Structures are given as structure tokens and as C-alpha cells.
Amino acid sequence: MDKFLQVAIEEAKKGLAEGGIPIGSVLVIDGEIVGRGHNQRVQKGSTVLHAEMDCFENSGRLKAADYRRATLYSTLSPCDMCSGTALLYGIPKIVVGENHTFCGPEEYVRSRGVEVQVVDNAECRQLMESFIRENPKLWNEDIGE
């Protein structure tokens, strides 16, 4: 498996171990991880720190030229917020672990020129399926439902 997706999965598991929602994300530039993160709704009471947002935040203030060579990895299909953040910073490529348990605006993101690659990874899907089964209310809150 892609080693960067593997790190995103490690982040998701770290979140789960903390009692949080198991979604992880990694930002990669020129083959190096510049930031990683996981969903912080439970841990920080955050409504904006989805995994991808936590990852962008942990990556710090980068140059536009750096974002434009970056790949964003997420264990789950990015929602409207996280997709919008990738668009804001001109991220050219997003690698998605799975989009069965939730699917963000992938077609719109592609229409804006971003390559969205869906890996359909079994572990990413299993993590979300069991989390949603056990925590439907928390999960719905995270996706605004």
C-alpha cells in the first residue's frame, strides 16, 4: 500500500485511541510528509478540525508554490469544508482512502482541476463502518446531519 496512506491510517487509529472519530490525513510535498493530523471534534471540541484541516493546520504556513506541489491524503473522501480548503490552497492532487461511508464533492473538485484518486482501501472503510455503527450521533454531527 501507498506508504503515505498508511501514515494517514495511523493518524486515524491515533484518533480512535483518543476516543475520537477515526479519520486521518497527511500532506506530502516532494515525497516528504510536511504535516499530519486527525479529526479533533471530540478531543478539542472542534467543529472545524476535520482530519484534513488538522493536517493543514499542523503543516504550518507554507508558500503557495509549495501547496501547488502537494498531495493531500485522507482516509475518507473530503467533505465540502476540506475539499474547499484544498481548492483554496491550490492542492493539485488528493488521494482518498475510501468514499463508501461518506462521499464529498469529488466531481466538483475534479471540475476545478484537481486530480482525485480513490484507492478504496478496506482498512479505511472498516474503521469508519464500525465507528459509524457504534457512534451514529457523533458521526452525523461531524457531517452536519
Added chain:
Amino acid sequence: MDKFLQVAIEEAKKGLAEGGIPIGSVLVIDGEIVGRGHNQRVQKGSTVLHAEMDCFENSGRLKAADYRRATLYSTLSPCDMCSGTALLYGIPKIVVGENHTFCGPEEYVRSRGVEVQVVDNAECRQLMESFIRENPKLWNEDIGE
């Protein structure tokens, strides 16, 4: 002037006084302010806390039904990230101070069923025009350019 836009302008000025980017935001539900915020790029070194994001974060974990009665005020047209967050949470109405100095994906947001009302407020515009003139590099960083 709309009293809630006035509070958003106060937030923008608070940000400016802190050495930050002068954009402010307020979230209103049933005629009451439930959260307010301003851009935190400089103050917190944040790449995700645009004014609207800071406002969502400060509003705390609300119910989906509450977000769906909310109006988001921003002194400046929301970017892809902030627009995406409004879409995630199903915010039905956004009031925008001005969209001359920057214009986010307003038409796309409208196509998703959101009412976007642009007030064209002179003070909002003046705040951004002088900030951008004096801090072009910082401003470009904030919009990913």
C-alpha cells in the same frame, strides 16, 4: 446598517489592532449571536482560521437543526474553504460585507441552495483595500496566491 454586520466589522477591527488581517465574522441563530471571530493567520499562525472558521470554532458544537436556521455574516466574500464549511453545516444564508477586494465561489454556493446576500459596505471594502495595499504578501498567503 445591519447590526450583525456591524459586529463582524468590530471583529475585523479587533483583528487589525492585533496586527492581523482585518476580516470578521458572526454566526446568528434566531436573532442571537452564537459566535464571532476574526482571521487568525498572524495571531495564531493558523492556516485554517479564516474569520468565518474562527467564528464557527468559537460557536462550539451546535446541532444540525441549529445550523439550518443560522445566518453567517462575513465582512468579506467567503473563500472556497469558508464557503465549503457553510455548505457542510447546511447554513441557509450568508451575508457578505463586500466582494470587490476578493470574491469567493458565490455562484457555486448559490447553486447549492444557499442565499448569498452581498451588502457592498464601504467600511468593509476600505479596511481590506488599505490592508492589501500595505501587506500584499500576507494577503496573498491568506488566499493561497
